[in-house]
Amino acid sequence: MKFLKQVGDYAKDSFQAAKFIGQGLAVTFDHMGRRPVTVQYPYEKLIPSERYRGRIHFEFDKCISCEVCVRVCPINLPVVDWEFNKEQKKKKLNHYSIDFGVCIFCGNCVEYCPTNCLSMTEEYELSAYDRHELNYDSVALGRLPEKVTLDPMVQPIRELAYLPKGVTEPHDLPKGSQRAGRHPEDILEELEQEKAKRQKASADSENN
Amino acid sequence: MESGIDLQGSVIEILGGFGIPAGLAKVIWMPVPMLLMLVAATVGVLVSVWLERKISAAAQQRVGPEFAGPLGTLQPVADGLKLLFKEDIIPTRADPWLFTLGPAIVVIPVFLSYLIVPFGQNLVITDLSIGAFLWIALSSITPIGLLMSGYSSNNKYALIGGLRAAAQSISYEIPLALSVLAIVLMSNSLSTIDIVNQQADYGILSWNLWRQPVGFVIFWVAALAETERLPFDLPEAEEELVAGYQTEYTGMKFALFYLGSYVNLVLSALFVSIFYLGGWTLPIPVETLTQWLGVNEFSPAVQVITGSLGITMVLLKTYLFVFLAILLRWTTPRVRIDQLLDLGWKFLLPVSLANLLITAALKLAFPVAFGG
Numbered sequence: 001m002k003f004l005k006q007v008g009d010y011a012k013d014s015f016q017a018a019k020f021i022g023q024g025l026a027v028t029f030d031h032m033g034r035r036p037v038t039v040q041y042p043y044e045k046l047i048p049s050e051r052y053r054g055r056i057h058f059e060f061d062k063c064i065s066c067e068v069c070v071r072v073c074p075i076n077l078p079v080v081d082w083e084f085n086k087e088q089k090k091k092k093l094n095h096y097s098i099d100f101g102v103c104i105f106c107g108n109c110v111e112y113c114p115t116n117c118l119s120m121t122e123e124y125e126l127s128a129y130d131r132h133e134l135n136y137d138s139v140a141l142g143r144l145p146e147k148v149t150l151d152p153m154v155q156p157i158r159e160l161a162y163l164p165k166g167v168t169e170p171h172d173l174p175k176g177s178q179r180a181g182r183h184p185e186d187i188l189e190e191l192e193q194e195k196a197k198r199q200k201a202s203a204d205s206e207n208n
Numbered sequence: 209m210e211s212g213i214d215l216q217g218s219v220i221e222i223l224g225g226f227g228i229p230a231g232l233a234k235v236i237w238m239p240v241p242m243l244l245m246l247v248a249a250t251v252g253v254l255v256s257v258w259l260e261r262k263i264s265a266a267a268q269q270r271v272g273p274e275f276a277g278p279l280g281t282l283q284p285v286a287d288g289l290k291l292l293f294k295e296d297i298i299p300t301r302a303d304p305w306l307f308t309l310g311p312a313i314v315v316i317p318v319f320l321s322y323l324i325v326p327f328g329q330n331l332v333i334t335d336l337s338i339g340a341f342l343w344i345a346l347s348s349i350t351p352i353g354l355l356m357s358g359y360s361s362n363n364k365y366a367l368i369g370g371l372r373a374a375a376q377s378i379s380y381e382i383p384l385a386l387s388v389l390a391i392v393l394m395s396n397s398l399s400t401i402d403i404v405n406q407q408a409d410y411g412i413l414s415w416n417l418w419r420q421p422v423g424f425v426i427f428w429v430a431a432l433a434e435t436e437r438l439p440f441d442l443p444e445a446e447e448e449l450v451a452g453y454q455t456e457y458t459g460m461k462f463a464l465f466y467l468g469s470y471v472n473l474v475l476s477a478l479f480v481s482i483f484y485l486g487g488w489t490l491p492i493p494v495e496t497l498t499q500w501l502g503v504n505e506f507s508p509a510v511q512v513i514t515g516s517l518g519i520t521m522v523l524l525k526t527y528l529f530v531f532l533a534i535l536l537r538w539t540t541p542r543v544r545i546d547q548l549l550d551l552g553w554k555f556l557l558p559v560s561l562a563n564l565l566i567t568a569a570l571k572l573a574f575p576v577a578f579g580g
């Protein structure tokens with residue numbers, strides 16, 4: 001009897017395994033009918049989100065060589081090459097560079113720069129044949145990246161956050177479709193209207 | 209039963225009309241089907257490589273090959289060309305002879321097996337009376353080639369890969385042969401033509417699938433393992449063994465392994481459709497169809513139409529199984545080597561043996577239904 005039970009259990013196991021494989025096949029079969037969500041990269045590009053931390057932009061004239069960026073950087077990365085100008089009694093910046101082969105794009109330098117001369121751009125295509133080419137000097141850092149939406153060679157594709165509610169497929173959206181949630185401008189306008197109303201109300205109550 | 213198109217006979221007759229003796233005509237005819245078979249096998253491989261890539265892409269919601277040719281149909285050709293132009297490297301202190309012979313020994317038996325694949329009553333290269341046996345025998349040459357290439361690569365991963373490949377092929381050879389034996393028992397013949405003809409009487413109802421469901425599943429699982437398809441692609445398991453016995457192979461020799469595995473996949477699918485799904489027969493028998501339509505079954509036009517319908521049927525059934533294999537690839541995870549051997553020796557072997565015995569018993573008990 002024990003043997004029979006073993007055989008029965010074994011058969012049950014086998015049938016269950018077969019059932020699970022069948023279920024798995026059903027899932028893969030179902031997936032075949034779905035549209036690919038691929039972004040066809042060189043021809044289509046995702047629009048980076050508003051707070052995307054891409055390559056760092058640097059404005060030479062704004063920099064006061066305070067080296068705050070070096071101190072807040074986790075690896076003391078920015079190289080600030082300055083000398084003291086005796087006549088003006090001021091630091092004079094000669095050179096500034098960040099090595100993007102080493103940078104982790106944490107954005108600390110941008111956050112703490114007192115004169116806002118550092119900023120993050122949406123550029124992410126930093127590939128180079130030699131890693132030393134990633135060491136950007138002040139001229140390279142001063143370049144502005146090409147916007148995806150303005151590039152005639154590229155079809156810009158919206159990210160998930162910019163799609164209407166419930167939509168996950170950015171490819172054939174109708175024109176002018178709104179993204180989910182409200183725009184910050186709208187919220188600001190609403191707040192300002194409310195403020196104006198409140199002021200009006202308080203002014204009214206003062207008058208009365 | 210000599211119905212259907214007889215290309216060889218008619219070609220010999222036509223050549224005889226030009227005053228060429230029958231013997232010479234036969235010699236002229238001989239290379240044609242062989243070349244045709246080579247071309248057909250290669251085209252079958254190209255199609256299945258393309259299908260593999262496209263279906264994989266669809267199952268993962270990718271696009272897949274797209275730029276080479278319309279819908280990427282030239283992609284397999286491009287792959288082949290690329291492999292052709294790669295440098296051919298033989299590792300230092302490897303055995304150059306065994307290293308070169310390995311892939312050839314893996315590929316040649318697979319192509320040879322096409323000798324006995326029938327696409328119609330007379331659309332077969334040789335109607336051997338030991339057809340199924342020949343296939344089983346040929347497919348057991350493959351492990352020698354695998355072992356050879358693994359052993360001669362002068363690389364421990366390749367050696368382990370080769371050993372694993374051989375172990376796998378040998379352990380799945382037996383259930384495969386046993387389930388083929390059950391079919392042979394029911395058809396009273398080893399010839400592939402006879403096996404199909406025996407399933408032809410009642411259309412879809414007389415296919416072996418209904419009489420041998422267990423054998424069918426065992427055959428398909430064992431065939432997948434033989435062709436090293438996922439979930440049984442252990443010999444080249446890239447996580448554990450880098451690429452198994454192919455680790456050291458480059459260029460055309462690597463391509464031969466690749467080609468061999470795809471030809472083998474198509475071949476296995478062909479044999480599934482021949483052994484279990486009635487080969488070139490239609491789901492509704494041709495005789496019934498011609499009766500319904502009121503045409504003469506033996507008129508030449510109808511013969512040509514049914515012949516091409518038969519080829520289409522074989523290809524349809526075959527590619528259904530190729531498709532299933534690709535779908536399985538993206539569904540099932542790879543098994544471990546101990547699970548693989550467990551499945552082969554502790555499950556498939558006893559079950560296929562029981563299947564064979566039950567078939568024999570049923571044949572004695574119900575000779576009408578089981579080909580007594």
Ligand code: SF4
Nearest residue numbers: 073103104106107109
């Ligand atoms: S982004 Fe971070 S890592 Fe890069 S330079 Fe600025 S502080 Fe350093």
Ligand code: SF4
Nearest residue numbers: 063064066067069113
């Ligand atoms: S923190 Fe800003 S201002 Fe100061 S050195 Fe760095 S880049 Fe220049």
